[in-house]
Amino acid sequence: AARELKLPESTVRQVISSDFELHHYKESSENGKEKDTKKVRTEDFSSDAETKDGKKWNLKIVSWNVDGLRAWLEKDGMSVFEHENPDIVCLQETKCAIAKLPNDIKDINGYKSYFMSAKLDGYSGVGLISKLEPLVVTYGIKDKAHDDEGRCITAEYEKFYLVTVYVPNAGRKLVTLDKRMDWDPKFLKYLKDLDAKKPIIVCGDLNVAHNEIDLANPKANKKNAGFTKEERDSFTDLLSAGFVDSFRHLYPDATAKYTFWTYMMNCRAKNIGWRLDYFVLSERLVPQLCDSLIRDTLTGSDHCPITLLMHM
């Protein structure tokens, strides 16, 4: 039995449409009664964002490193579907073999879902959940050294490719920096090849904070995974190849905006975090960009979700 989502009442939109004529979902923030007292309110996820030339968003993508899909389900991570009513949700670090995926996440009413797991059980893993059925879904980056690790799903839609990724972590004491440095150029080539065909949207945990503004303690972390020169330069290479960090593009000066906080030392409450999760777009999609948001009120993982609003 497919999971029935309790979508907000005023939702009147096509669930599986044949193209991206998905209409802007207008939340009813004046329905007369406060639903409950918890601090996350669906109306706070409403947005009227539009492109520079005034076109309202009609595609919403959410990306979330869930740090263990099953634990995240227990913590009501699925409420993001009710709050966001997203067209597509991408998940990283599912840490769950395909055979162990709970029905709650496989069968969501109105969505198609796709998962890739690592050979090593309980490690890595990504998922892509979409109202509109993609034309083609592919798994991995076509590289033997990496494709056993369940790090990438590509969904082809009519007007773009969506790539969700969980980039290799360089590890404590940078023990896997070599693997990471092997990944980065291969992944970039993979993206360039796609981009030669259709514009692309890349989302997920890129496991790098690009610049000092992107983490709370840049000085202390120059030798740590996620902020080494090597990793930062790789990210610069990505942007130099014709791609755009959508959040930073829209908010070049926004400080203290993070998507990850270690569970240790109460870092989340103190907002000692890192911006590791991104929506990266082909440059030619920038005119269609409406907003790129960090949903740091949502919990359920050591990462928070991020949301992209596009006019497609």
Add this chain to the structure above:
Amino acid sequence: AARELKLPESTVRQVISSDFELHHYKESSENGKEKDTKKVRTEDFSSDAETKDGKKWNLKIVSWNVDGLRAWLEKDGMSVFEHENPDIVCLQETKCAIAKLPNDIKDINGYKSYFMSAKLDGYSGVGLISKLEPLVVTYGIKDKAHDDEGRCITAEYEKFYLVTVYVPNAGRKLVTLDKRMDWDPKFLKYLKDLDAKKPIIVCGDLNVAHNEIDLANPKANKKNAGFTKEERDSFTDLLSAGFVDSFRHLYPDATAKYTFWTYMMNCRAKNIGWRLDYFVLSERLVPQLCDSLIRDTLTGSDHCPITLLMHM
């Protein structure tokens, strides 16, 4: 800093005495106000039990397989000290290396404590916590094959030996029944040698339900760890060597009295359990036995504590 126990107010007894002239602790069950609404009430642990010839108990020993000391502490297992005000507490399956023992359990105001851990970290392990400092404390049963597993502590007091034990589990599919069958006669010899010097009190998880009356599903468990003929016969051998199962001695017909319930299938709520935890006494201590109790209202483990009241 030693942990300060919130002992019941009327406790007026010597904390470290030089002998066993420990006075009977009289709980004040009429102190005028209900303390709280939780179902475990300290006054329910009061007892006026006495020996057959009318001598009130003056020594209380509690034994508890805690199934992981640290988890048990989180679940407020230490409240047994407030409820029972015991002279001695024996713990089994501490699953905690000596170096990792929390201070809460090492430094209890008014008690001395002794622990033995397995070489294999997180496995087995026993502890003994005593108001009166034992004359001698020894570890293991002086057998190379077993003494790396942290299964036995012996405390010598003036008038008796106290032996606390976590007997090897025969394992799923009886994979370690051989180890168990190696242990049982060696342990019995160890006990006999002690008993030749002073009477003994043995307590702990003996990992056997002696007779059909001692578990909920005897028929279904004849081939399962804890109720094989081999294990039951070993226990019979122990009793035949001059020792007494104190609970069964006092309550020969008591049914459905268990000390262990698997966490699975809601067995505790349904009282589908096993009596695996015992106070076994040298026969010559029986005249001093006041009571042998199963404290099945206390939670914090898949076993409940058991309590022995003696006049020493």
Add this chain to the structure above:
DNA sequence: CATCTGATG
């Protein structure tokens, strides 16, 4: 259905 460890982040 719990505890633990050890790997991973």
Add this chain to the structure above:
DNA sequence: CATCAGATG
């Protein structure tokens, strides 16, 4: 300070 697996019970 979390997730997971796997061993153990």
